Amino acid sequence: MIQVRGLKKRYGRTQVLSGLDFEVRPGEVFALLGPNGAGKTTTLRALLGLIRAEAQALSIAGLDPRRSPLEVRKRVGYVTGGMGLYERLTGREHLIFFGRFYDLAAEALEARIAELDRDFDLGEALFRPVLAMSSGMRQKILVARAFLHRPEVLLLDEPTAALDVFARRALLDRVEAEKRAGRAVLYSTHVLPEAEELADRVGFLYRGRLIFVGPLEEAKRRYGARTLEHAFIQAVREVEAGVA
Amino acid sequence: MSPSLNVFWKELLSFFRDRRAVLNQIVLPVVLMPLFMFGPTYLVERLSTQAATEAHRVAVRNMPLGLKEELARVGLLAIPDPDPEAAVREGRADAGIVFFEGRVTVYLALAQGGMKAEVLKGRIEHALGRYKSSLVEARLLEAGLDPRVLEPFQLEFVDVSPPEAREAGFFGFLVPMMLLMFILTGAMPVVSDATAGEKERGTLEVLLAVPAPTGAILLGKAGAAMVAAVLSTASGVGGLVLGGWLLQTRSAALPDGGAETFSFRLGAEALFASLVTGVLFAAFAVGVMIFLGMLAKTYREAQTYMGFLYMVLVLPAVLLGMASSFLEPNPLLYLIPVAGPMMLLDGVLRAKASLLAYVLAWGSTLFYAAAALFLAALAFKREEVVFRN
Numbered sequence: 317m318i319q320v321r322g323l324k325k326r327y328g329r330t331q332v333l334s335g336l337d338f339e340v341r342p343g344e345v346f347a348l349l350g351p352n353g354a355g356k357t358t359t360l361r362a363l364l365g366l367i368r369a370e371a372q373a374l375s376i377a378g379l380d381p382r383r384s385p386l387e388v389r390k391r392v393g394y395v396t397g398g399m400g401l402y403e404r405l406t407g408r409e410h411l412i413f414f415g416r417f418y419d420l421a422a423e424a425l426e427a428r429i430a431e432l433d434r435d436f437d438l439g440e441a442l443f444r445p446v447l448a449m450s451s452g453m454r455q456k457i458l459v460a461r462a463f464l465h466r467p468e469v470l471l472l473d474e475p476t477a478a479l480d481v482f483a484r485r486a487l488l489d490r491v492e493a494e495k496r497a498g499r500a501v502l503y504s505t506h507v508l509p510e511a512e513e514l515a516d517r518v519g520f521l522y523r524g525r526l527i528f529v530g531p532l533e534e535a536k537r538r539y540g541a542r543t544l545e546h547a548f549i550q551a552v553r554e555v556e557a558g559v560a
Numbered sequence: 561m562s563p564s565l566n567v568f569w570k571e572l573l574s575f576f577r578d579r580r581a582v583l584n585q586i587v588l589p590v591v592l593m594p595l596f597m598f599g600p601t602y603l604v605e606r607l608s609t610q611a612a613t614e615a616h617r618v619a620v621r622n623m624p625l626g627l628k629e630e631l632a633r634v635g636l637l638a639i640p641d642p643d644p645e646a647a648v649r650e651g652r653a654d655a656g657i658v659f660f661e662g663r664v665t666v667y668l669a670l671a672q673g674g675m676k677a678e679v680l681k682g683r684i685e686h687a688l689g690r691y692k693s694s695l696v697e698a699r700l701l702e703a704g705l706d707p708r709v710l711e712p713f714q715l716e717f718v719d720v721s722p723p724e725a726r727e728a729g730f731f732g733f734l735v736p737m738m739l740l741m742f743i744l745t746g747a748m749p750v751v752s753d754a755t756a757g758e759k760e761r762g763t764l765e766v767l768l769a770v771p772a773p774t775g776a777i778l779l780g781k782a783g784a785a786m787v788a789a790v791l792s793t794a795s796g797v798g799g800l801v802l803g804g805w806l807l808q809t810r811s812a813a814l815p816d817g818g819a820e821t822f823s824f825r826l827g828a829e830a831l832f833a834s835l836v837t838g839v840l841f842a843a844f845a846v847g848v849m850i851f852l853g854m855l856a857k858t859y860r861e862a863q864t865y866m867g868f869l870y871m872v873l874v875l876p877a878v879l880l881g882m883a884s885s886f887l888e889p890n891p892l893l894y895l896i897p898v899a900g901p902m903m904l905l906d907g908v909l910r911a912k913a914s915l916l917a918y919v920l921a922w923g924s925t926l927f928y929a930a931a932a933l934f935l936a937a938l939a940f941k942r943e944e945v946v947f948r949n
Contacts, residue, residue, distance in 0.1 A: 327944070364769050367943040389771040398762030402570065404577035409570075416566045417770040445577070461766075 567780025593799025746792025847932025
């Protein structure tokens, strides 16, 4: 569903991504793990065609975002870590505003909003302006917005960054459900316990390089670690030692 | 709904829900303009009327026959005094007059008295003038001459400007500058919010990740900013017209009239020409503002850039507004950004804009607007600019 081969990105003299290779299959959560500045967000932006990047192969749902960015975006649900909502619009107005970009007719959009209301328990959040919403309500709208057009692929960039414990739990459960529904989920985070709970496979991204790609259990085994966090730290140490 | 219209709808909805912005951009101009125009004029007029009818004591030495009556006609009480200058200094009188060997000296505390002393000075001048005329007339008659000998012709000035130019009235020269200022201030908050504001909130990335061309998103934003600019301008010009009407009503009731001075009417042609010029200039200003807004990382930073742009555009415009009637009509001036539309508006209001002026000013402004929007589009597409934070 997502294929990345030799993804490179440079900003001036800084090589931000150095030839990334990974794939995400349908019904799979792939966790892209790394500290801040490792290149996770840049990778997601390249997949959406928001930035120009070099790659031998880059595709989402069979489409190259460099050639057909708009077609790719129609098939992707994107959630960013920031709040990313318009303060003076209500939740419902957000869904209408974003729904119109996906060519949803008025009745279909209304029906979809009602469906999302049931699925995500949007309730009050639909009618309140963002300024008057709790952080939990805001996150519900953000996530509902990403699912509005029934995307085949989910790109989640630090999705729990601004969440309280309840909203975070609800989001993780939703990702599980989407995985079971057969969607491909690329989950970018630096919160490793979340990845440990959700991911089928993981990629350790460090200074723009994928230093490990493989199943979760293999990562722990290879680095002799009890948890994914320990495995990641060990992987980074080995790279640093190698460099030294 | 097309992506552009969708973004346009969202931007305007956000703008109209921002009470502070609506109050500043749309409500205040229509309320404050008349207050600023009418308030000071009304106050000065009231005080002047009061000062013109107030009874004052005038100390006079060597008072000639007939002067007392002339002074009394303008509400001044003449009191004989051996030293009028001292009387004024010591506050025994408001003014002093000394007649000595064919010379008349008037004493007034002008620097201390301000406008009130100036009004008193005018009243004394008026009384002395009438007294002087009566003396001249009496002496001419004594010499067997007709007093009309001193007035071989009567002087009259007739304004031959077209009616449209006269209808633009006193405030006509202000309109081009006002239009420019309101367009800039009207678009600023919308553009700042739609560019740097979106970056700061993190909504720009989400918006750019929808399946819509960047150009369509930019167009929607530019359209909303132009509507806000035009509404703010309409509100400002509406305030100007309302203020002019108030002044006109007030001055019509005064004995010396002056109602025409404060009139402000625009014919259909001038209104249409002003609207087209305003919209073209708004497109240019919005393009430049979007470009600057995209360079900023935060709303506040964008406001700083816009403030600088405002100064850069308004200062030459003010100078041009002051000098416009002295400038030789050089067609090349219409090609200068900002100056061109301002000069055209000035010409439209004075009913002296030529076809060439329209073609050059509209054509060049359209070109600059397209260039500015192109620059804005480039900024929107540059990832270094969009994702810089």
